[in-house]
Amino acid sequence: xLSQVESHLRSDRFPHIWCPGCGNGIVLAALVRAIEELGYDxxxxxxxxxxxxxxxxxxxxxxxxxxxxxxxxxAFATGIKLARPELEVFVLMGDGDATAIGGNHFIHAAxxxxxxxxxxxxxSIYGMTGGQYSPLTPPGKRATTAxxxxxxxxxxxxxxxxxxxxxxxxxxxxxxxxxxxxxxxxGARNKGFSVIEAITACPVGYGRRNKMGNxxxxxxxxxxxxxxxxxxxxxxxxELRDKIVIGxxxxxxxxxxxxxxxxxxxxxxxxxxx
Amino acid sequence: xxxxVVEMARLMQGNEAVVEGAxxxxxxxxxxxxxxxxxxxxxxxxxxxxxxxxxxxxxEDEIASMAAVIGASLAGVKAxxxxxxxxxxxxxxxxxxxxxxxxxxxxxxxxxxxxSTGIPTAPAQGDVMQARWxxxxxxxxxxxxxxxxxxxxxxxxxxxxxxxxxRVPVILLMDEVIGHMRERVVLPRAKEVEVIExxxxxxxxxxxxPYRPGDDGVPPMASFGEGYRYHVTGLVHDEKGNxxxxxxxxxxxxxxxxxxxxxxxxxxxxVEGYQLEDAEVTVVAYGAAARSAKRAVKEARAAGIKAGLLxxxxxxxxxxxxxxxxAGRVRHIIVAExxxxxxxxxxxxxxxxxxxxxxxxxxNGELITFEEIxxxxxxxxxxxxxx
Ligand SMILES: Cc1ncc(C[n+]2csc(CCOP(=O)(O)OP(=O)(O)O)c2C)c(N)n1
Ligand code: SF4
Ligand SMILES: [Mg+2]
Numbered sequence: 001x002l003s004q005v006e007s008h009l010r011s012d013r014f015p016h017i018w019c020p021g022c023g024n025g026i027v028l029a030a031l032v033r034a035i036e037e038l039g040y041d042x043x044x045x046x047x048x049x050x051x052x053x054x055x056x057x058x059x060x061x062x063x064x065x066x067x068x069x070x071x072x073x074x075a076f077a078t079g080i081k082l083a084r085p086e087l088e089v090f091v092l093m094g095d096g097d098a099t100a101i102g103g104n105h106f107i108h109a110a111x112x113x114x115x116x117x118x119x120x121x122x123x124s125i126y127g128m129t130g131g132q133y134s135p136l137t138p139p140g141k142r143a144t145t146a147x148x149x150x151x152x153x154x155x156x157x158x159x160x161x162x163x164x165x166x167x168x169x170x171x172x173x174x175x176x177x178x179x180x181x182x183x184x185x186x187g188a189r190n191k192g193f194s195v196i197e198a199i200t201a202c203p204v205g206y207g208r209r210n211k212m213g214n215x216x217x218x219x220x221x222x223x224x225x226x227x228x229x230x231x232x233x234x235x236x237x238x239e240l241r242d243k244i245v246i247g248x249x250x251x252x253x254x255x256x257x258x259x260x261x262x263x264x265x266x267x268x269x270x271x272x273x274x
Numbered sequence: 275x276x277x278x279v280v281e282m283a284r285l286m287q288g289n290e291a292v293v294e295g296a297x298x299x300x301x302x303x304x305x306x307x308x309x310x311x312x313x314x315x316x317x318x319x320x321x322x323x324x325x326x327x328x329x330x331x332x333x334e335d336e337i338a339s340m341a342a343v344i345g346a347s348l349a350g351v352k353a354x355x356x357x358x359x360x361x362x363x364x365x366x367x368x369x370x371x372x373x374x375x376x377x378x379x380x381x382x383x384x385x386x387x388x389x390s391t392g393i394p395t396a397p398a399q400g401d402v403m404q405a406r407w408x409x410x411x412x413x414x415x416x417x418x419x420x421x422x423x424x425x426x427x428x429x430x431x432x433x434x435x436x437x438x439x440x441r442v443p444v445i446l447l448m449d450e451v452i453g454h455m456r457e458r459v460v461l462p463r464a465k466e467v468e469v470i471e472x473x474x475x476x477x478x479x480x481x482x483x484p485y486r487p488g489d490d491g492v493p494p495m496a497s498f499g500e501g502y503r504y505h506v507t508g509l510v511h512d513e514k515g516n517x518x519x520x521x522x523x524x525x526x527x528x529x530x531x532x533x534x535x536x537x538x539x540x541x542x543x544x545v546e547g548y549q550l551e552d553a554e555v556t557v558v559a560y561g562a563a564a565r566s567a568k569r570a571v572k573e574a575r576a577a578g579i580k581a582g583l584l585x586x587x588x589x590x591x592x593x594x595x596x597x598x599x600x601a602g603r604v605r606h607i608i609v610a611e612x613x614x615x616x617x618x619x620x621x622x623x624x625x626x627x628x629x630x631x632x633x634x635x636x637x638n639g640e641l642i643t644f645e646e647i648x649x650x651x652x653x654x655x656x657x658x659x660x661x
Contacts, residue, residue: 010505013516043501048345059505059517064498066348067507067517068341069371075338079345079353080498082329083303087349087499105341108334261329268324 005032008042010062017056021207021215023200026174027121028057030198031090034184035063038088045088048077050102052094053128053202054121071101074109077116085115085258088188095122095136099155103135110164113192114257119184120157120195123202131205142209161195162250168194169250173222174201176246183248192256199226199244283460288426288452289314289356291459292382293322295430296354298467301380302328303353305342307335307361310394311450312384315356336361340368344377348506350497352434356382359401360391362408369443370409371508373531376441376485376493378472380433383445384453387639396639397450399561402616405445406590412528414535416542417445417590421564423457429587435470436542440534441492447589449612451562451641475502485527486513491534535591545596546585549575553582555654556600558621559610560586563642567610570647579655592620601625606654610634610647630654 009032018024035045045063049055051070058065064087068076077091098106098120109116125143126132133143133150136157140149161169168190172180180198187194201207201218212218222244229247232240286294292315304319306312316332323330329346333339336357343353357365362383372379385401387393405417416436420426429446437444475482475494484504487493493513496502509517510524518524535542549571550556559567564585574581584600586593597620600607607629609618618633625631634650636642 010516042503044499046498059507062503064503065505066345066498067505067509069367069508072337072341072368075333075341076345078331078333078338079303079305079342079347080349081345082331082342083346083349083351083353084499104334105338108338261324261331265324265327268321269327272325 004036005029008032008035008062009060013060016060018053019204021201021203021218022053023123023174023202023215023219024054024057024121026177027054027119027180027198027200028060030177030180031057031119031184032061033181034188037181037185038188040088044086045090046077046080047090047092048073048080049092050094050097051128052097052126054094054123054200055092055097057092071097072105073097074102074105074116074118078109078112078114081114081116082258082261089116090188091116091118093118093120094127095120095124095157096126096134099135099157099160107160107164110161110166110193110195112257113165113167113254115191115193117184117188117194118196120197121200122157122197123200123206125202125206127202127205131209143206157195157197158249162252165193165254166195166250167192167252167254170195170248171197171199171244172246173199173226173244175219175222176226179246186248190251191259192254283458285456286423286459287314287454287456288420288423288448289384289454290318291423291427292356292430292446292448293318294461295427296380296434297322297326298464298469299352299431299434300469301352301354301434302326303343303346303351304328304330304355305333305339305346305353306355306357307333307339309358309361311386311453312356312358312382314453315382336364337368340365340381343379344368344372344375347377347379348498350499352378352438354380354382354434356384358384358386359388362401362404366408369415370411370413372443373409373413373415374508375506376495376531378437378441379443380430380437381443381445382448384448384450386450393639395450397562397612397641398637398639399449399563399612400616401447402589402611402613405447412532414442414531415445415590416440416442416535416588417447418587419447419560419589420452421561421585422452423455424459424461425587426452427459427461431467435468438472439470439492440538441472441495442535447561449562479503483513484515485511487530487534491530491537539591539595543588543591543593543596545587545593548583548585550582550584552580554580554605554658555608555651556582556584556604556606557608557610557647557651558584558586558597558617560589560617563610563612566642566644567647569644570651573644573648574651574655579651581651586617589617592624594624597621597624601628604629605658606630606632608632608634608647608650608654610642612636612642
């Protein structure tokens with residue numbers, strides 16, 4: 001198992017930059033196993049990331065990797081995918097990256113239903129800059145910029161993605177790494193915009209300040225608070241209040257952007273007689 | 275270079291000429307967000323690109339447009355975006371990314387009156403410094419400035435070629451006058467156009483160092499998907515593309531980025547001289563202002579004044595040598611521009627006080643007139659007579 005992951009890593013890049021107990025490596029490993037399972041040709045596989053602790057994952061992967069600017073990964077990836085639809089494109093983003101500075105690109109990539117697989121490392125905080133609140137920090141939680149508790153409501157990434165037009169939406173936690181891997185596989189197989197939210201621990205920037213313990217304790221917290229879609233069906237909204245629903249949350253049908261553009265090319269060439 | 279063989283003579287708008295030039299140079303990807311006075315470029319690209327098998331996308335904003343263009347270029351497709359002042363400001367962070375990661379791309383900025391929303395339909399040349407220093411850090415960039423519709427076509431080609439050759443973002447700095455003006459133009463045949471392709475690696479993937487430069491300072495570039503799996507980042511990186519904070523690597527990277535442009539000034543910088551041989555008073559002007567300046571010089575000559583024009587076609591890197599050389603032989607330099615003297619400062623720097631430099635500036639949203647430049651020339655000539 002380990003060697004299978006290793007073969008897709010740039011081993012000369014280790015040790016990685018992440019703190020002890022950080023969940024980012026678990027998401028990275030799930031992604032690699034998923035790509036292995038998908039059987040994608042590494043030469044045709046592209047991983048694009050934004051800026052943040054989580055976005056550093058791209059640099060450790062032995063694919064075509066692009067570490068972009070904060071919030072813009074999906075826009076770079078859109079250019080790659082539209083230019084070369086035959087490439088398999090994964091996009092790694094932090095919660096702040098994807099939904100604050102990159103929120104606009106996120107909803108528009110979903111609206112276009114462009115065939116990208118987006119993986120959002122949701123650690124409920126701006127990790128890289130030292131623990132400021134993000135649009136995914138739950139109300140009441142503490143961050144360096146919310147020393148008296150966060151007063152902003154947080155996004156529900158899955159609802160946001162679905163509402164904006166994504167055709168595959170799923171969520172898992174780093175405790176449920178095997179499920180995460182399966183969801184990434186299914187998301188990648190969806191011909192359209194897929195979003196997989198990975199709940200992950202940032203013990204240094206978030207856990208410590210909110211008395212959630214170390215990385216291991218935060219993993220156990222994920223275990224205790226996660227309920228599957230099936231379990232959730234039988235639960236009341238009151239029971240679900242502090243729970244994280246994991247699994248496949250939405251699957252939809254919509255035309256995929258690059259396929260639609262191929263039709264534009266055919267129409268244009270017919271019109272102009274090329 | 276360019277052949278003069280005629281394909282056809284036709285009436286063409288400046289923005290349209292940019293599209294035709296870009297397509298002739300092999301651009302097959304456009305991402306943009308509409309903004310006056312550049313929108314015609316997007317509209318025409320939307321029509322022309324798919325017919326050529328290329329791709330057009332209207333992104334959600336200019337930040338995304340710039341990002342998509344870089345992504346497409348990295349995937350091996352020549353890419354261009356067009357915008358105007360406010361949109362140009364939004365593109366800056368990603369222009370810096372392109373400079374750092376050395377991704378060829380062309381940004382057209384059809385300048386309008388600013389700051390802010392200003393007068394969207396009025397011409398200005400206020401983005402001279404933004405084009406040079408808009409993104410943070412000491413980055414290299416090339417900026418070309420056309421003064422006619424035909425030149426908009428030719429410089430669009432040259433912009434694409436230079437960006438491919440040096441792996442650098444190239445800015446085609448237009449203004450509303452040139453963008454919207456219609457002129458009868460005679461264009462070279464598409465197959466007569468010299469098209470430069472980026473240098474490709476000739477080594478096996480395992481021996482590829484994506485940021486190891488050739489003798490020209492430019493590293494060969496593999497496209498994503500070609501079998502060379504490598505890392506691209508805006509962080510300081512070593513020759514493998516891997517991030518590092520090593521001060522030595524940082525310094526040598528930054529210096530190389532500069533050298534690859536500044537070691538090739540003969541190739542990158544061009545100017546047009548008009549009546550310079552015996553000129554005593556010389557006007558320096560670019561873009562639309564250069565048209566008025568040329569007429570002013572003609573009229574001055576007709577009145578017996580030895581006037582000339584130096585028109586920077588490349589404004590960044592600034593044609594320092596060419597301007598410094600003027601200082602040795604003219605009595606005075608007048609810089610005519612539609613801003614408060616953005617390029618005049620560079621002219622002063624180049625001549626180092628050896629000749630007088632004055633400005634004719636217009637910032638009311640109207641084209642600078644030949645009369646105001648002519649009267650500045652007359653004044654200088656009179657001063658010379660009385661002095
Ligand atoms: C334009 C811009 N603004 C701000 C920053 C600083 N910055 C870097 S990472 C980051 C937040 C990262 O948080 P998130 O996206 O959640 O990723 P994480 O580090 O938590 O994985 C910020 C604000 C930046 N690099 N660029
Ligand atoms: S700050 Fe948080 S997210 Fe970043 S590496 Fe450390 S634990 Fe991970
Ligand atoms: Mg985060």
